[in-house]
Amino acid sequence: MTPGIRTKICGLTRSEDVLAAADAGAAYVGFVFFPKSPRNLTVEMAHALAIEVPAGIAKVALVVDADDGLLSQITDTVPIDMLQLHGSESPERVSDVRSRFGLPVMKAVGVAEAEDVAALDVYSEVADQILVDAKPPKNANLPGGNGVAFDWRLISARRWSKPWMLAGGLTPENVAEALALTGARQVDVSSGVEAAPGQKDAEKIRNFIAATRMPSLA
DSSP states (O other), X not given: OOTTOEEEEOXXXXXXXXXXXXXHTOSEEEEEEOTTSTTBOOHHHHHHHHTTSOTTSEEEEEESSOOHHHHHHHHHHSOOXXXXXXXXXXXXXXXXXXXXXXSOEEEEEEESSGGGGHHHHHHHTTSSEEEEEEXXXXXXXXXXXXXXXXXXXXXXXXXXXXXXXXXXXXXXXXXXXXXXXXXXXXXXXXXXXXXXXXXXXHHHXXXXXXXXXXXXXX
């Protein structure tokens, strides 16, 4: 078994999915605040789910180009541990959110080509963590959760000064390969463990986390 691979199950919308993620050994759970997403929550819904999360599991709020009003609503109502900025937020905005709201910030950066990797260096200077995600398809309505992977070889030899997490098209079937190619120690999954958009599958969650612990990754 490989110790130390930490998994984030994102886009939780139901109590049973929170419990499935916790039971399977997730290190993080993610709640989405983006109206276009099938995983979107109101702050009241997120509060009800967040208070069910066992101690020791980090609760992450995913927002997309959110203004201070929405961030205040979320942080005042939901007991979260981290903000995930998943839009086109500038490095200056990342720094501002960190100082204004007093929470760790994870910044998502989309990768499709080699030149996209440079942005990871920039954001690693201002964020507490970076999420290395696949750029969404051109016709996509969502900045993430599209079930699309990028060429993992683009970051296979890269390391950053801050903790980072791999996302984008990960599934129970391919996560072991993704870990082996990239050297990631953290992974994020949403659509890859769903029965339907916004509805997680407990068996897929278990299989995904089990796959991150394969002996071949040691």
